[in-house]
Amino acid sequence: MAQTKEPVARTLPGSLETNRRLERWLCINNDGTVTVTPGKVEIGQGILTALVQMVAEELDIDVMRIRLAPATTAFSPDEGITSGSRSIQESGLALRHVAAEVRSLLLEQAAQKLGVTLENLSVSDGVVSARSGGSVTYWELATADLLAREATLDAVAKLPAEHVVVGTSLRRVDILGKITGKAAYVQDMALPGMLHGRISRPPGPRARLKSIDLKEVEQMPGVVAVVRNGSFLGVVAQREEQAIRAERRLARIAQWDAGEPLPDNDPRRLLTLPAESEVISEKGDAATTGEQQFSAEYTKPYIAHASLAPSCAIAQQDGGKLHIWTHSQGIYPLRGDMAQALGIAETDIIITHAEGAGCYGHNAADDVTLDAALLACAVPGKPVRVQWMREDEFAWEPFGSAMVMRLNAALDDNGNIVNWGHELWSHAHSTRPGGRGGVNLTAAWHLEKPLPAAKPGNPPLPGGGSHRNAIPLYEFPNQKVTNHLIRESPIRASALRSLGGHANAFAIESFIDELAEAAAADPVEFRLRHLQDARAKAVIEKVAQMAKWQSGEKGDGERGRGIGFARYKNLAAYMAIIAEVKVEETVRVERIWCAVDVGQAINPDGVINQIEGGIIQSVSWTLKERVDFDRQGVTTRTWEDYPILTFVEAPEVEVALINRPQAPPVGAGEGTQGPVSAAIANAIYNALNVRLRDMPFTRERIVAALSA
């Protein structure tokens, strides 16, 4: 088979560069199967199916032969955190290279065995045949030491034109168990002798436990242990409902010091706080003035991941070792923080991943893992399953930060943007485990000898954190973009799907529409004229065509349509969205069209599934969601306090993929968040002539805007 003759890269692809041993990634078994052991984990996005396809493709085997081993610190490669839509680039490209290299190692063995040259061999589903006759299988050729070596730069993967498995919509490998009620999640694991734990959290992030009499709870039915360490309070019981009852009693009798009151919950408060300010893009003369000057301010509130299953982990102390099962997105960084919090060696902690419900960023998966470990240490030998209650999850998960964006621009006589300014204020978007100089796990901050949290930070540009997607992709002669970072947040903030990209793209794309109107231009045409990037233009043109966009179209006082666009992180997927809204009592998003370019789509239907999900979640964020807190703590603690989009409200969504098999594959899960919010804001303006700049677009906000 023809192989690529491209010049070889000097570094190995993806996570292979830092995890070079072949045997850590996959194993050819004598029973005709292949075990793949990626360090990235399934978080509901279907990544494992895509990885299976990439491996099957390079090895020339049927996908059914592939077994996936859960990621574990016992042997999986350290791939950091599964986030940022980077799994295909990092894990996928590593596995593609490993599989290509393993294939060539196997072919060398086969050539020797069959006494022919490599050119005379072909492979079909693991059977290597010589043109002159004779064959041997991978399963016969594989020896224990064949893969015991480092990857080299020699392996060459197939050309996209040769792909037969990659690029097809293989069905999800994990769907059957999920729809037949099998144990599919860490929440469903049951180990022999397993006990149930619950944690009694403080009433708010600054509260400290003053006093509690543990005796009456210790005597409750089924209670095995009550654990208090400083302000960390938990209970272990025989049965789950007994643990819940005991926790409720703890909550009733504990005496807390409230601590300093929390400030007002208003995103604009960010403008009043001391910030670290940095100009992240400057072009031309930002002070240039055009004919007409414009400015606008946009905000978003704190929002929650609100995964459907509260976080859960199981821990068991056994001899000197601590065994953990968790739905963490990063088992190695978590292990490091756990070791610090527990004061034990990293090598004595074995963390194995087990899937949880949908994960959209840094939720409470890591926190509950330390909770389970602290309780397990009180009952040595016994596995302890800790599940957070819904109210805990809503109150204690890390949130997507509130943000403020101030934009300004000038138009020249021809209605072109000659000057662009974007300032943003935000808390840091990453407080995951693995930070420097502290431990990022809730329970660690509540211990009698509390461990400080690591300094909150942002991933660096070009991907960025709060400044993700703050630099416009449009070409303006003069521009200045400034990031004002306020690291500490009154309620914990961390990574949520697209980080600052959501709010920045919302602001940019809303403002572009405001400017288009001032320039008396059609918003689609106005965008196209300020873009150079052909792939960007292609998704915008495509979505306009899908929605049959009419130049200059105007809503009718009730219905309207609007557009939004972004290239995720300015370096990954291109997404263009058109939303159609109907505004009556509330805003209803009825339809969404989306055109997207993710480069090479490994599994087109999987990509579309993720994009549909991102779109609906963003509709929900935009119309309904806001985390509330009072002086003491978070007050949105149930689905009634924090409603999300329902089946009655869900829009119709149509997604078109512009497939580019020659372009590198990039992730799809996050890029729609900002464009959707902007498209909705623009559609509401199109319908009603009122501009909403503060999310969420609730009924109250519409009414207020209409009467302003």
Next chain:
Amino acid sequence: MALTLQVNGRARTVEADAETPLLYALRNDLGLVGTRYGCGLGMCGTCTVIIDGKPVQSCDVPVSAAVGKNITTVEALAAGDDLHPLQRAFIAEQAAQCGYCASGILMAAKALLDVNRNPTDTDIRKALERNLCRCGTHGRILRAIKRAAEEMRKA
């Protein structure tokens, strides 16, 4: 206290307090973990089972109140390897991301299709009023239920 439940056509005895939510008895005593916990407050639908033909949120029912009633859980949707039309349709439409919402939605949809083989889009959406999906799989789930209804009408 020993309580006898009719689950998926079989009598099953659980040793639990009368006020234990049915959800925990199903999951922890009977090992029927397909019925999932999402909120424990009757607000998300992940724990939906069918009791005497009606979709019910099992986190909201004390186990003692379920005695003497017919309880069906997602594990009984398929007959052995023979998947229910709803399950086949979920696969055909790939109607899951994380899939955590799926059990409850399948049961709510079954309760609907058992009494209405020709539901409108609005009927289906209304039947899922009490089920949440955070991954945004709504469109595929609605399509899958429509597809299953069609298949069941043909059968």
